[in-house]
Amino acid sequence: MKTYKIACIPGDGIGKEVVPAGQTVLEALSAVSSFQFDFENFGWGGDWYRAHGEMMPADGLDALRDKDAILFGSAGDADIPDHITLWGLRLKICQGFDQYANVRPTRILPGIDGPLKRCTPEQLDWVIVRENSEGEYSGVGGRVHQGHPIEAATDLSMMTRAGVERIMRFAFKLAQSRPRKLLTVVTKSNAQRHAMVMWDEIAVQVSQEFPDVSWDKELVDACTARMVNRPATLDTLVATNLHADILSDLAAALAGSLGIAPTGNIDPERRYPSMFEPIHGSAFDIMGKGLANPVGTFWSCVMLLEHLGEAEAAATLMGIIEQVTADPSLHTGDLGGKATTDQVTQAVCDRIAGVQQRKAA
Secondary structure, eight states: OEEEEEEEEEESTTHHHHHHHHHHHHHHHHTTSSEEEEEEEOOOSHHHHHHHSSSSOTTHHHHHTTOSEEEEEEOOBTTBOHHHHIIIIIHHHHHHTTOOEEEEEEEOOTTOOOSOTTOOGGGOEEEEEEEOSSEEEEEEEEEESTTSTTOEEEEEEEOOHHHHHHHHHHHHHHHHHSTTOEEEEEEOTTTOOSHHHHHHHHHHHHHTTOTTOEEEEEEHHHHHHHHHHOGGGOSEEEEOHHHHHHHHHHHHHHTTOGGGOEEEEEOTTOSSOEEEEESSOOOTTTTTTTOOOOHHHHHHHHHHHHHHTOHHHHHHHHHHHHHHHTOGGGOOGGGTOOOOHHHHHHHHHHHHHHHHHHHHO
């Protein structure tokens, strides 16, 4: 039987609740499939920082390198500055393993009432591709004369031709694989006249490799309005690290809740393990209360399974997620309901067990 080695990193906040829920669901799914999982849990995050002065060990990437995939919760602790938690854990993994394609599917799942009036589920079915290795989050910059009136700080948005070409090519291929074969390249080249102009130029060059893909270009500020006013005109989007970070949160909110949105941090060349996570963050206000919505983690597990090549299991889990969201009694607080994390998790596991019963019948 095929065994997949999965690293589980709950991190902080509600990550400690939703990652174990995701692990439980994956274990239930493996019981009705022809594969199994070998999970290894890593207690890195805010608690590790308080004990060791770092968010993860200096050699932590070596412990992850031989894994088939990583299931991640969140990075963020109320008592630790955000730039320390993010750069010390999540971004250390993303950049260390060159997970340059951040993929964020968004659609209105059955039973969820999105905030956009006159928008049907068929009209909001997007995938946002986020450049995940450079741009505004490249880490280039610094501070000088700290504490003095002449103090200065810089953060440089660094884009390379190699980095832009590979994310554009990834986005065009993804758009090509979807029914509408439609791509929107998000830019801000009217104001950022160097790197973003290069971004636009490379989009034109790469587009010639994909004559069957229809594509257009949209300024990021105009794209926010288009997502609200004309959602049906969008399908696949590609944007820089910062732009896609913001747009994908808006997309999740328009689809009903950040609690249902998944992410894959992908190394398309498969040199290193890819990492899958919900986008909701630590959610300090509800952590430890059993109220977190685990659907974003379960959908991230779907992406993990797809990445591993287990398409049938991925489709089974996605169908069960849709059955659960279609039931208002299983909606958590972010969706206007009263269900708990454990209740939603159990409902998914029960339906997975039902798959086995139907197979045996």
